[in-house]
Amino acid sequence: MFRLGNGSGFSGDRVDAPIPVMRDLVAGGTPAALFFETLGERTVALAHLEKRRDPELGYEPMLERLVRPILRDAAEHSIPLLGNWGAANPPAGARAVARVAMELGLPDLRIAVVEGDDVTGEVANGQLPVHEADAGLDMGDWRLVAANAYIGAEPLVDALREGAQVIVAGRTSDPALAIAPLAHHFGWGMDDWDRLAIGAAAGHLLECGSQVTGGVFWDPGRKDVPDPANLGFPIAEVTAEGSLVITKPANTGGAVDFRTIKEQLLYELHDPAEYITPDVVLDITGCTLEQVGTDRVALHGLRGRERPETLKVTASFEGSWLGEGEVSVAGPNAAGRARAMADVLLERLRMRGLKVKARVDLIGVASVHDSDGGALWRDAGYDAPEVRVRLAVESAGRDDADQAAREVLAMLCCGPAGTGGARWRVTPRILTQSHLILRERVPTRVAIRTAKELLR
Amino acid sequence: MTRVPLYDIAHSRAGDKGNRLNLSLIPYDPAHYPLLAEQVTEERVLELFRHRGATACRRYDLPLLHAFNFIVEDALEGGVNGSLNLDGHGKTNSFRLLALEVEIP
Numbered sequence: 171m172f173r174l175g176n177g178s179g180f181s182g183d184r185v186d187a188p189i190p191v192m193r194d195l196v197a198g199g200t201p202a203a204l205f206f207e208t209l210g211e212r213t214v215a216l217a218h219l220e221k222r223r224d225p226e227l228g229y230e231p232m233l234e235r236l237v238r239p240i241l242r243d244a245a246e247h248s249i250p251l252l253g254n255w256g257a258a259n260p261p262a263g264a265r266a267v268a269r270v271a272m273e274l275g276l277p278d279l280r281i282a283v284v285e286g287d288d289v290t291g292e293v294a295n296g297q298l299p300v301h302e303a304d305a306g307l308d309m310g311d312w313r314l315v316a317a318n319a320y321i322g323a324e325p326l327v328d329a330l331r332e333g334a335q336v337i338v339a340g341r342t343s344d345p346a347l348a349i350a351p352l353a354h355h356f357g358w359g360m361d362d363w364d365r366l367a368i369g370a371a372a373g374h375l376l377e378c379g380s381q382v383t384g385g386v387f388w389d390p391g392r393k394d395v396p397d398p399a400n401l402g403f404p405i406a407e408v409t410a411e412g413s414l415v416i417t418k419p420a421n422t423g424g425a426v427d428f429r430t431i432k433e434q435l436l437y438e439l440h441d442p443a444e445y446i447t448p449d450v451v452l453d454i455t456g457c458t459l460e461q462v463g464t465d466r467v468a469l470h471g472l473r474g475r476e477r478p479e480t481l482k483v484t485a486s487f488e489g490s491w492l493g494e495g496e497v498s499v500a501g502p503n504a505a506g507r508a509r510a511m512a513d514v515l516l517e518r519l520r521m522r523g524l525k526v527k528a529r530v531d532l533i534g535v536a537s538v539h540d541s542d543g544g545a546l547w548r549d550a551g552y553d554a555p556e557v558r559v560r561l562a563v564e565s566a567g568r569d570d571a572d573q574a575a576r577e578v579l580a581m582l583c584c585g586p587a588g589t590g591g592a593r594w595r596v597t598p599r600i601l602t603q604s605h606l607i608l609r610e611r612v613p614t615r616v617a618i619r620t621a622k623e624l625l626r
Numbered sequence: 627m628t629r630v631p632l633y634d635i636a637h638s639r640a641g642d643k644g645n646r647l648n649l650s651l652i653p654y655d656p657a658h659y660p661l662l663a664e665q666v667t668e669e670r671v672l673e674l675f676r677h678r679g680a681t682a683c684r685r686y687d688l689p690l691l692h693a694f695n696f697i698v699e700d701a702l703e704g705g706v707n708g709s710l711n712l713d714g715h716g717k718t719n720s721f722r723l724l725a726l727e728v729e730i731p
Contacts, residue, residue, distance in 0.1 A: 212706065386639065386717070393637060429637060429652065436650035436695050438641035442686050458690050471690070492710075529710040538713035539722050542703055545677040562710040601707045604644070 171200050172355045174348055174372060174406045175419075178206040178236060178253070179379025181213045185235045187379060187403045192240040194405060194419035196247050203351035204244070206236060206253035207344045207377045214341055215486030215600045217257035218316040229263030229338070230255035237336070238270050245276050245335055252326060252347050256338040258316065260285055263338040264624055271621035279621045282334035284325045286614035287341035289607060293317035293485045301482065301604030311566065312487035312601055319481045319607055322448030323369075324360060325614040326350030332618050341484070345373030345447045352408055366450035367474025368414050372406040374445065374452070375416055375434050375469075379403050382416060382434040383465075384424030397423025417466045426465040448482075448609070451475040480606040487601045493526070493563045493571030495578025495594035496533075499586065500556040507586040508532050508557035512544065514585075515561050518577045524570045526563035533558035558591075564599065572596045627729040635730065636662065638720035647675070647701040647716045649723050656692040658730070663687060665728045666694070674722055675701040696723070 175195050177188030188204060195202040208230045209217075221228025230236075233255045237244075244251050256263040264283045271279040292298060294314055318341035327350050329337050339347075349369035352358065358365040375382045382404045384395035395401075402422025407415040418426055435454060439445055445452040456471035499507045512530040519528055529544075531537035534557040536546035561578050565571040575594040582592050632638075632651070635658050641648045651666060653659055672683035680701040685694055706714035713719075 389637075392633075429654075432652045432691055432693050433637065433639040433650055435691070436648070436652075436688075436693060437639055438643060438648055439695055440643065440646075440648065440697055442688055442695055454691075455688065456690065457688075527710070531712065533712075538711060538718045540711075541677045541679070542710060543677075560712070562712075564708075564710060599707075 172352060172408050173198050173200050173202040174351055174376070174408065175202065175204040176207070176376040176379050176404050177204050178208050179377065179381060180210055181208040181230055181232070183379055185232050188236060188240050190419040190422050191403050191405060192243050192249070195249055196243050201355055203250045203252060204240070205347040205351070206251070206255055207347060208232070209254040209257055209341065211484050211602050212486070212600050214257055214318055214484065215315050215602065217259065218486070221258045226262050228259030229257050229266060233263055233266050234270050237267055241270055241276065241279070242274055245279055250330060250335055250337065250351060252337040252339070252350065254339050254342045254347065256283065256340045258340065260338045260340050267336050267338060268621035268624040272625065277620065277622040280333050280335045280618055281621060281624060282329035282337045282616055282618045284329060284337060284339035284342065284614060284616050286325070286612060287318045287321045288316065289319045289483055289612060290314065290317045292607060292611065293483065293605065298483060298605035298607055301606055312489035315486045315488050315600065317483050317485035317605070319483045319612045320448055321481065321612060321614055322346045323350040323353055325616050327354045329616045329618065330354040332616070334618050343448045344377035345370045346449055348373030348376055348406070349449050356410055360449065363450050363474030363476060365412055367452045367472045368408060368412050370445065370447050370450050370452040370474065371454070371469060371472050372408060372414055375431065376404045376406055378434065378437065380424060381437065382430055383418045383426055384430060387430055387433060393429065395423065395425040399423065413468065414472070415462060415466055415468045426467055427461065428459050428467065431459055431467045431469070446478055448477060450477050479608060481609050481612055483605040483607050485603050485605060487603070488598055490564055490566050490599045491568045491571035491596055492599045493565065493575035493594070493596045494560065495575040495592065496558055496560045497578050497581050497585065497589055497592040498556060498558045499589055501588060503553065504555065504557045505532065505535050505553045507588070508535065508559050509547070511559050511581060511586050511589070515577055519574055522573065524565070524574050525567060526565040526570050526574045528561065528563045528574065531560040531562070533560055568596060627731060629727050629729050631724060632666070632726050632728055633724040636724065638723050640717050640720040642702060642705060642715045645700050645702050645705040647698040647719055649696040649698065649720055651694040651696065651723065653692060659689070659692045661728065661730060662694065666726065670726065671696050671723065672698065674726065678703060
């Protein structure tokens, strides 16, 4: 049996999550690997901007913090760590891991850098077809920041075969981080679609970390899970025959049952017969579940089909500004004062001729479920004990975005009675667009060095 | 027949891909699967997101898992990219679906 753990579901996840997973993998005594998914579509764009600012940045900011407590166990128990935590700068990420290894007295730790996902040139020069989901976006005067292709498991398998103990990759697809250690351990062919489907399903279920063990699931009184402050991150157990069980470390919070598995299995899925990854197309329409123990669920009936000829590319652009301002009202007629303030804010933007697209939320009445036009809060006839008025604007010009947001600040004196607690900020916006690229046009490369060689 | 919110008999998780919203709908009791199939139609779910500009809804049925997957097009004002909504990913929308009422015996 091979045990595959997940230590992170996104950039921003709990940094102490990998510790109990590593402890459980070591205690299990079977061959194992631990993977980290820290790279969302927009995270990679922000990383490119960081790298532009400082050529030694642009990798996952929490990388050192994530690996330091587990690196010695990983090395001593031959449990490779894999992650797309290289983000926009895998070589710098590898040097960061090397510095931690040296601190821990592990100068011979073998660290792999996987590159080739950066296809910025292809997007800048060529005319890659736009992925249908995003067709119709108006790109206007946006400037290309970077473009990265979602690469598959093959370079990761190569790195493991050459003895990598830590793999620092950039824009690998999330499931590839799970498929690679399984394919390497069991010697799966990269055209053994039903086997690869097991890996893709394990990857899909684990890639968001605690989301399969009780995270973004718990609902007090309705869907309670034990100790949500201490959610155990997931572990997949796979056998040579291709059985798959999802579980979590001993002595952690959270739960693994039919409900958590089903929610995550369908998460961000489109057609359940066609979950497309760079390595295999997964079909879950024949999937059935079996509870095989406490916090242990087996998945049966997963099927795979041939991988696509193309890889998905995410291109990110910069070129507009987000201005936001918030202020509170509370007590009798809070909602009435908030509604009136919302209308006055919009009137102020018009009066001043600011070139912005604007939206107002009445947090406490209607916000995240509302439309830009405020269809819900305008209709909601009820009062609320407290309301936070939020103005959000988008503009091509930083100054217009800033001036619009400052109109919220001005409400501290010019606003309705009892207005307080203003905050405002202006941030650059990143816009992403998807393309497809033939996989032959994305050659990947793997370089393995020891920690001491990397820092020489 | 009793009229109840979906919240009483089912759970849901929302995800996004660009401007496309995905909502799972999973009855706690598999025996409720047929009544959800009958009552939680594509039209009714689309109606929940019309005010956001949603243009189409497709439901995928998973009878072996006793679950549904709804895809709502153009529900996210451009998605996390272009949206001015605080929840650009649309993750809170599972609970908009769960407020929908159904009739149970």
